[in-house]
Amino acid sequence: MPREPAGPGPIADPRLRILALVVLAFGFSALTDPRALALMVVLTVALAWRFGLPPAVLARRLRWPGVVVCGLVILLPLLSGETVLVRLGPLSVRAEGLEAALGIALRFLCIVAAAAALLAPVPLPRLVAALRALGLPALMADMALLMLRHIEELRQGLSRMRVAMRLRGAPTGFWSGQFRGIGWALASLLLRSHAQSERIYHAMILRGHGAAEAAPERFRASPGDWSALAVLVAAGTGLLVLEHML
Amino acid sequence: MTFRNVSLLAVEGLAVGHGGGPPVLSGIEFRIAPGERIGLVGPNGAGKTTLLLALTGVLPAAAGGIRLDGRLLALNGFTPEIALVFQQAHDQLFCPTVAEDVAFGARNVGLGGAALDRAVAAALQAVGIASLADRPIHHLSGGEQRLACLAGVLVMSPRILLLDEPSGALDLRNRRRLIELLRGLAQAMLIASHDLELVLELCPRVMLIDDGGIVADGPAAAVLGDAALMAAHGQEIPHSLTRHVGEGHRHPVAGPTARPGKAAVAGA
Amino acid sequence: MTFRNVSLLAVEGLAVGHGGGPPVLSGIEFRIAPGERIGLVGPNGAGKTTLLLALTGVLPAAAGGIRLDGRLLALNGFTPEIALVFQQAHDQLFCPTVAEDVAFGARNVGLGGAALDRAVAAALQAVGIASLADRPIHHLSGGEQRLACLAGVLVMSPRILLLDEPSGALDLRNRRRLIELLRGLAQAMLIASHDLELVLELCPRVMLIDDGGIVADGPAAAVLGDAALMAAHGQEIPHSLTRHVGEGHRHPVAGPTARPGKAAVAGA
Amino acid sequence: MHIPDGILPLSLTVAGLAAAAGVTAVSLWRIKARPDPRADVPRAALMTAVFFVASLVHIPVPPTSVHLMLSGLMGMLLGWFAMPAILIGLFFQAVMFGHGGLTTLGVNGVIFGLPALAAFGFLCLVRGQGGPACHAVTAFAAGAGAVMLAVALFTAVLLAGLPAHLDAATERRAILALALAHLPLAVVEGLVVAAVLGFLRRVSPELLRAA
Numbered sequence: 001m002p003r004e005p006a007g008p009g010p011i012a013d014p015r016l017r018i019l020a021l022v023v024l025a026f027g028f029s030a031l032t033d034p035r036a037l038a039l040m041v042v043l044t045v046a047l048a049w050r051f052g053l054p055p056a057v058l059a060r061r062l063r064w065p066g067v068v069v070c071g072l073v074i075l076l077p078l079l080s081g082e083t084v085l086v087r088l089g090p091l092s093v094r095a096e097g098l099e100a101a102l103g104i105a106l107r108f109l110c111i112v113a114a115a116a117a118l119l120a121p122v123p124l125p126r127l128v129a130a131l132r133a134l135g136l137p138a139l140m141a142d143m144a145l146l147m148l149r150h151i152e153e154l155r156q157g158l159s160r161m162r163v164a165m166r167l168r169g170a171p172t173g174f175w176s177g178q179f180r181g182i183g184w185a186l187a188s189l190l191l192r193s194h195a196q197s198e199r200i201y202h203a204m205i206l207r208g209h210g211a212a213e214a215a216p217e218r219f220r221a222s223p224g225d226w227s228a229l230a231v232l233v234a235a236g237t238g239l240l241v242l243e244h245m246l
Numbered sequence: 247m248t249f250r251n252v253s254l255l256a257v258e259g260l261a262v263g264h265g266g267g268p269p270v271l272s273g274i275e276f277r278i279a280p281g282e283r284i285g286l287v288g289p290n291g292a293g294k295t296t297l298l299l300a301l302t303g304v305l306p307a308a309a310g311g312i313r314l315d316g317r318l319l320a321l322n323g324f325t326p327e328i329a330l331v332f333q334q335a336h337d338q339l340f341c342p343t344v345a346e347d348v349a350f351g352a353r354n355v356g357l358g359g360a361a362l363d364r365a366v367a368a369a370l371q372a373v374g375i376a377s378l379a380d381r382p383i384h385h386l387s388g389g390e391q392r393l394a395c396l397a398g399v400l401v402m403s404p405r406i407l408l409l410d411e412p413s414g415a416l417d418l419r420n421r422r423r424l425i426e427l428l429r430g431l432a433q434a435m436l437i438a439s440h441d442l443e444l445v446l447e448l449c450p451r452v453m454l455i456d457d458g459g460i461v462a463d464g465p466a467a468a469v470l471g472d473a474a475l476m477a478a479h480g481q482e483i484p485h486s487l488t489r490h491v492g493e494g495h496r497h498p499v500a501g502p503t504a505r506p507g508k509a510a511v512a513g514a
Numbered sequence: 515m516t517f518r519n520v521s522l523l524a525v526e527g528l529a530v531g532h533g534g535g536p537p538v539l540s541g542i543e544f545r546i547a548p549g550e551r552i553g554l555v556g557p558n559g560a561g562k563t564t565l566l567l568a569l570t571g572v573l574p575a576a577a578g579g580i581r582l583d584g585r586l587l588a589l590n591g592f593t594p595e596i597a598l599v600f601q602q603a604h605d606q607l608f609c610p611t612v613a614e615d616v617a618f619g620a621r622n623v624g625l626g627g628a629a630l631d632r633a634v635a636a637a638l639q640a641v642g643i644a645s646l647a648d649r650p651i652h653h654l655s656g657g658e659q660r661l662a663c664l665a666g667v668l669v670m671s672p673r674i675l676l677l678d679e680p681s682g683a684l685d686l687r688n689r690r691r692l693i694e695l696l697r698g699l700a701q702a703m704l705i706a707s708h709d710l711e712l713v714l715e716l717c718p719r720v721m722l723i724d725d726g727g728i729v730a731d732g733p734a735a736a737v738l739g740d741a742a743l744m745a746a747h748g749q750e751i752p753h754s755l756t757r758h759v760g761e762g763h764r765h766p767v768a769g770p771t772a773r774p775g776k777a778a779v780a781g782a
Numbered sequence: 783m784h785i786p787d788g789i790l791p792l793s794l795t796v797a798g799l800a801a802a803a804g805v806t807a808v809s810l811w812r813i814k815a816r817p818d819p820r821a822d823v824p825r826a827a828l829m830t831a832v833f834f835v836a837s838l839v840h841i842p843v844p845p846t847s848v849h850l851m852l853s854g855l856m857g858m859l860l861g862w863f864a865m866p867a868i869l870i871g872l873f874f875q876a877v878m879f880g881h882g883g884l885t886t887l888g889v890n891g892v893i894f895g896l897p898a899l900a901a902f903g904f905l906c907l908v909r910g911q912g913g914p915a916c917h918a919v920t921a922f923a924a925g926a927g928a929v930m931l932a933v934a935l936f937t938a939v940l941l942a943g944l945p946a947h948l949d950a951a952t953e954r955r956a957i958l959a960l961a962l963a964h965l966p967l968a969v970v971e972g973l974v975v976a977a978v979l980g981f982l983r984r985v986s987p988e989l990l991r992a993a
């Protein structure tokens with residue numbers, strides 16, 4: 001089957017995208033020195049530009065974890081450290097805490113941006129296949145693919161069931177005993193899925209599942225992919241070395 | 247006391263879609279009189295289910311509104327007068343046993359104690375599954391599940407029943423039984439179905455929807471018997487309206503399969 | 515080269531049930547000739563799905579056996595000659611995209627590389643959904659899903675197709691398209707359906723099952739047109755076999771709803 | 783309770799990854815010891831999908847709304863499949879919504895996985911004892927307990943990973959505040975889990991034994 005490239009950017013092979021991301025993300029997470037952090041930001045901006053990361057994609061990924069990070073970034077300067085910079089009434093902003101908070105915010109932003117730039121364009125099933133090729137156990141890869149396949153269907157099933165509850169007057173609000181209703185809807189969905197999974201297993205056997213060791217999907221990395229990976233790995237390790245030398 | 251020109255439900259210039267997308271239906275305009283039974287037909291993805299959901303007030307209207315007895319329906323309010331029986335029975339049944347599932351709605355319209363028990367028993371009796379009261383929902387056959395759904399909404403004494411594909415997956419015996427049951431109910435009904443024979447048996451009036459609006463609304467025999475209209479919207483005339491002489495099985499309209507190169511895309 | 519008395523599949527005294535329970539069907543005995551199309555009708559819970567599953571070898575036989583070309587079928591073995599299209603399309607499609615789902619079976623019959631790609635493309639072409647190859651499975655309409663299921667089994671070049679309720683949830687346009695498609699295939703087929711008009715159009719021979727066995731097996735018009743037999747097993751004669759004169763909608767047999775006090779219990 | 787990227791030092795994220803990999807290896811080894819490990823994959827995958835979807839449901843808890851965590855329930859229904867299932871779920875949450883993080887996948891896996899396995903062990907211990915009321919109480923305890931255990935692990939990891947300028951009193955206050963903030967979630971989750979298990983026990987007890 002013809003395969004479209006994994007997305008914009010110099011790496012087409014999703015396996016190499018994952019490897020590059022692992023090196024960069026773990027490398028970034030070890031940086032604390034302000035100069036290393038500055039270089040990290042420069043590298044991330046270059047990466048986002050080169051891989052064509054749309055700002056909307058990044059913004060969507062920042063929403064969830066952003067809450068936790070924002071909480072820390074606001075609290076840390078007030079709670080942590082001795083050197084008081086500014087007093088705001090009963091609160092005082094301290095240097096060590098501020099530094100730690102800035103580090104956290106920058107590392108968080110850069111890792112999320114790098115992950116979004118490298119992985120967001122790769123379709124999820126392809127990502128799972130790439131992980132399988134990198135050594136993810138077959139059992140987990142199969143689970144992941146089957147699960148992906150059913151998420152949308154189940155989401156619609158659950159929302160239809162909740163509409164059905166509301167149409168028959170299920171009260172909303174905290175103290176309405178609706179937990180039992182939610183639990184029952186969830187249990188119904190589980191029962192249904194259990195029966196369905198049996199039929200799916202039959203469908204798989206009927207089309208030869210396990211009859212032959214199906215060949216895992218092949219990936220081909222071009223020389224260009226490898227050189228781009230080498231550049232990114234060198235940049236990531238370079239930052240780590242810099243952090244330790246400074 | 248039922249006057250045809252007294253409308254129970256009035257839909258006025260309604261436009262409705264899913265989750266902020268473009269409207270699936272627009273400019274929908276019709277009235278339902280008390281006790282009236284209307285068939286709703288149209289191809290896969292025409293918006294039959296969408297229309298029924300909109301009438302219950304679950305989907306926000308992009309334009310227009312729905313009036314019940316002249317009062318405007320509130321979004322996401324609870325309107326026990328309008329009841330929906332879902333296309334898939336298992337989406338509607340979520341309690342462990344039949345009796346509990348029927349009691350769920352009854353409790354929410356304010357019944358309790360002995361009155362609750364009486365109402366549940368009466369509803370089960372009405373659809374003829376009194377003997378299944380204590381059976382777990384998941385051990386029922388398809389036909390029984392659909393009857394349980396019906397009992398679960400009848401117990402709230404609705405004035406309008408919205409039925410989505412009521413005969414789907416039923417065998418002919420269960421289908422016939424369902425038809426007899428529906429024929430015996432006094433409520434107004436809107437029945438969405440691909441089963442045109444069922445529509446023909448139950449509904450004096452039929453609405454055909456396609457291309458985001460109502461394309462025909464009139465007496466059942468006139469709408470369903472109009473070969474040109476039906477063919478234009480991917481339907482076939484029901485067998486019982488064609489003049490068959492038992493000499494085989496010829497279909498009156500070749501239908502859109504005659505157009506070459508068109509895949510079976512409908513719902514998109 | 516197709517002789518009616520050369521049997522492709524022979525079922526001999528088969529009894530089969532679910533998970534160690536009592537057999538749902540027993541004493542099943544019939545033969546299918548190459549290229550023959552047989553309809554399988556019967557009420558909800560009669561065991562149509564069970565029989566089709568048994569024929570593929572995923573359900574253990576309590577007695578008897580199934581022979582393909584004279585060889586006995588092994589339990590849970592892989593027999594690409596016999597292909598089943600499930601009642602619920604979404605149970606059968608488990609890969610992320612249409613092309614991958616079709617390739618799944620092809621890979622397991624030993625295809626690979628360019629031959630695999632060619633076989634997948636040919637199968638998609640045959641059912642007319644070549645343009646949907648890279649679409650995710652859950653973005654397909656019901657009709658398209660069923661065509662994808664069919665492509666997924668056709669790619670393994672089966673000699674017998676088992677179809678479970680192929681027209682369920684399809685609108686008339688998609689149903690008509692499916693009928694034309696099936697009519698054009700050379701494989702032998704066993705089609706379980708409540709849609710008697712479809713059975714009548716496709717199958718010269720019909721088997722009626724009920725009460726745990728085959729109660730009738732013969733030419734379609736004879737079996738489906740036998741009012742007494744059909745009524746006794748909760749069926750109705752299809753409209754196209756009754757001599758209608760378009761004067762309304764009367765059903766020829768009152769059916770078992772005439773028996774009082776009998777709930778719509780069928781599947782149990 | 784997902785820990786995002788960028789907060790924890792390298793040593794902790796790598797240790798978390800190693801721990802998660804270890805627990806997963808043990809789980810896979812136990813699964814492979816079954817007569818037909820493949821037969822359970824569709825079931826485990828589908829149930830995982832149910833949990834993934836259910837964890838996106840908002841429940842109003844004044845003044846905000848919470849998401850179910852459900853790791854206790856996963857442990858009780860999936861058994862040894864819980865850990866691989868949780869890792870897969872976390873990976874997709876991170877990749878699809880940015881919920882959690884990629885470097886913290888291992889740490890988060892431990893935070894959610896250990897309570898799941900603890901609930902599984904708890905269920906094995908008390909299996910089949912007492913009447914319906916007793917069952918409801920154990921189910922509530924398992925559901926709510928799993929949440930509290932996860933909160934404890936979350937807090938411990940966070941405090942270990944933050945810069946060491948915090949004094950002991952601040953740490954104690956932070957732990958207390960976090961525990962109190964999650965109390966409503968624990969109660970909600972306990973109630974939902976009790977309802978799910980009560981339903982399954984009445985309607986389909988074999989599902990509870992399947993794990």
Ligand SMILES: Nc1ncnc2c1ncn2[C@@H]1O[C@H](COP(=O)(O)OP(=O)(O)OP(=O)(O)O)[C@@H](O)[C@H]1O
Pocket residue numbers: 264265267270288289290291292293294295296297513514656685
């Ligand atoms: N939850 C949803 N989100 C977005 N779009 C939807 C949703 N449900 C339906 N649609 C779209 O709305 C349109 C109408 O769908 P609807 O289900 O109302 O059709 P229908 O007439 O009931 O079809 P069928 O005969 O197959 O039941 C379709 O194009 C469908 O793709």
Ligand SMILES: Nc1ncnc2c1ncn2[C@@H]1O[C@H](COP(=O)(O)OP(=O)(O)OP(=O)(O)O)[C@@H](O)[C@H]1O
Pocket residue numbers: 388415417532533538556557558559560561562563564565781782
């Ligand atoms: N997985 C199962 N476990 C136990 N019993 C089952 C199972 N599936 C079906 N049965 C029972 O076997 C009998 C035959 O069911 P089957 O699904 O074969 O009927 P059917 O003819 O296909 O019905 P329908 O027309 O509704 O599809 C029924 O009594 C049913 O309750």
Ligand SMILES: [Mg+2]
Pocket residue numbers: 294295296333410
């Ligand atoms: Mg619909």
Ligand SMILES: [Mg+2]
Pocket residue numbers: 562563564601678
């Ligand atoms: Mg069946």
